[in-house]
Amino acid sequence: MVSSADSVPLPLGPAFLRLFEALEARATLVWSSVARDDGPEVRDVEPATLEDWMSRYVDGDLGAFERIYAELGPKLFGYLLRLTRDRARAEDLVQITFAKVHRARGSYFRGAPLLPWVLAIARRSFLDERRHARVRPEDLSYDGNVPEPKQDQPALDSDVVEALERALTNLPPAYAEAIQLTKVTGLSTQEAAEVLGTTKTAVKLRVHRGYLLLRRQLESSHDEGESS
Amino acid sequence: MSDPDFEALARRRPLPHPRVLEAIRADLAKASPEPARALSRGTRLALSVLLLFAGFAATTFGDWFERGALWFLGAAGACFSLGALVLSETLPGPRTRLGLGARRALVVSGVAVVLVFYSILADDYVTLAEFFGGGSRGREHVSHALACLAHALVTGFLCSTGLLLVWARTDPFTPTWSGAILGLSGSWLGSLAVSLGCRATEGLHLILGHGMVAVIATLAAALLGRKWLRP
Numbered sequence: 001m002v003s004s005a006d007s008v009p010l011p012l013g014p015a016f017l018r019l020f021e022a023l024e025a026r027a028t029l030v031w032s033s034v035a036r037d038d039g040p041e042v043r044d045v046e047p048a049t050l051e052d053w054m055s056r057y058v059d060g061d062l063g064a065f066e067r068i069y070a071e072l073g074p075k076l077f078g079y080l081l082r083l084t085r086d087r088a089r090a091e092d093l094v095q096i097t098f099a100k101v102h103r104a105r106g107s108y109f110r111g112a113p114l115l116p117w118v119l120a121i122a123r124r125s126f127l128d129e130r131r132h133a134r135v136r137p138e139d140l141s142y143d144g145n146v147p148e149p150k151q152d153q154p155a156l157d158s159d160v161v162e163a164l165e166r167a168l169t170n171l172p173p174a175y176a177e178a179i180q181l182t183k184v185t186g187l188s189t190q191e192a193a194e195v196l197g198t199t200k201t202a203v204k205l206r207v208h209r210g211y212l213l214l215r216r217q218l219e220s221s222h223d224e225g226e227s228s
Numbered sequence: 229m230s231d232p233d234f235e236a237l238a239r240r241r242p243l244p245h246p247r248v249l250e251a252i253r254a255d256l257a258k259a260s261p262e263p264a265r266a267l268s269r270g271t272r273l274a275l276s277v278l279l280l281f282a283g284f285a286a287t288t289f290g291d292w293f294e295r296g297a298l299w300f301l302g303a304a305g306a307c308f309s310l311g312a313l314v315l316s317e318t319l320p321g322p323r324t325r326l327g328l329g330a331r332r333a334l335v336v337s338g339v340a341v342v343l344v345f346y347s348i349l350a351d352d353y354v355t356l357a358e359f360f361g362g363g364s365r366g367r368e369h370v371s372h373a374l375a376c377l378a379h380a381l382v383t384g385f386l387c388s389t390g391l392l393l394v395w396a397r398t399d400p401f402t403p404t405w406s407g408a409i410l411g412l413s414g415s416w417l418g419s420l421a422v423s424l425g426c427r428a429t430e431g432l433h434l435i436l437g438h439g440m441v442a443v444i445a446t447l448a449a450a451l452l453g454r455k456w457l458r459p
Contacts, residue, residue, distance in 0.1 A: 065256060095252055103459070107266070111323075121459050194402070
């Protein structure tokens with residue numbers, strides 16, 4: 001037997017739907033605050049550090065990219081310029097690196113130092129590019145063996161800095177890179193070790209040996225300058 | 229001669245051509261503006277442990293009843309505690325982790341521990357000639373060891389691959405060593421899973437069938453990690 005109450009449809013469908021939507025919204029909110037290390041996002045506060053800007057970038061604020069580029073672009077370009085010793089290649093690698101940073105922004109751990117992270121990506125991109133360049137015929141000279149001469153160091157503004165830049169260029173690449181990261185770019189020994197994929201001890205050793213070589217070179221160029 | 233003036237060098241900041249920024253902006257305009265699906269380190273760790281547990285439970289299901297639930301829970305608990313500890317201390321994250329030297333030592337000693345453990349666990353040894361030699365006894369030895377190795381490899385590879393996917397693109401620094409650590413964790417699991425179901429106590433069988441997975445899965449995951457863990 002069917003009662004009159006059974007024949008009247010109760011408005012449970014929309015109610016359940018609203019309840020489900022509310023629960024889903026609440027779960028999303030809770031999950032996003034659990035999944036993030038730094039709690040709920042506060043949009044109206046100006047980020048204090050580069051890492052905070054990166055967090056905004058990860059959250060979809062593409063405007064934060066401009067700030068990140070302004071801070072990191074010159075350091076990254078300087079690093080790549082000394083690695084490649086070629087302005088055009090360094091510029092290409094800057095572009096490639098930022099494209100990779102964009103693709104990998106979801107795997108950036110909030111709060112992790114950003115500069116070593118980006119420099120490590122840039123270094124890997126450089127190594128890949130160098131490996132491919134070895135087998136690319138267009139990078140060879142007409143006889144097919146010798147690479148075309150590369151140049152294009154940045155314009156130099158003082159003799160002392162010029163001498164240092166030149167001496168740094170003449171160092172073995174491993175020493176030059178360790179000095180570049182720790183003394184010029186400003187990374188700690190630990191961060192430089194991570195970027196280079198080696199131990200702290202190895203970085204200290206490279207910096208020390210490079211430093212001795214650098215001093216010797218600068219002294220000899222200084223002596224030559226005085227004698228002439 | 230004074231010390232090299234690195235600060236002067238650091239102050240000189242060569243700038244890329246403005247067209248570089250324009251090109252990057254054009255790339256970004258084409259890319260998705262949606263927020264990235266960023267998983268925190270804690271979430272990835274939790275997923276990893278869950279994955280290890282699921283892999284272990286699935287591949288040892290039939291052996292639970294034979295060995296007893298307590299044995300199973302004890303072995304699984306020890307394995308996952310150790311795995312979670314190793315992963316949390318070695319994989320990339322916001323704070324400083326173990327140095328590269330310590331992680332290298334961990335991978336090498338982790339593989340060695342598995343092999344030494346089985347060599348200690350063995351009750352008896354047959355000679356290499358007897359193990360690999362012809363005859364029905366030799367064939368039995370080899371086929372049994374291969375069956376165990378296949379079981380361990382399937383479990384180890386499934387778990388290692390899952391772990392590599394969970395941690396994909398997270399390590400621009402030392403992806404090879406991070407891959408090796410993930411492979412080692414998966415291989416521990418594979419080794420434990422096969423040991424639950426096999427009661428053999430012969431030394432060569434244990435080392436080749438149960439322990440060799442640590443070497444193979446660690447090496448394979450290191451190679452895969454080089455590709456998959458890099459951004």
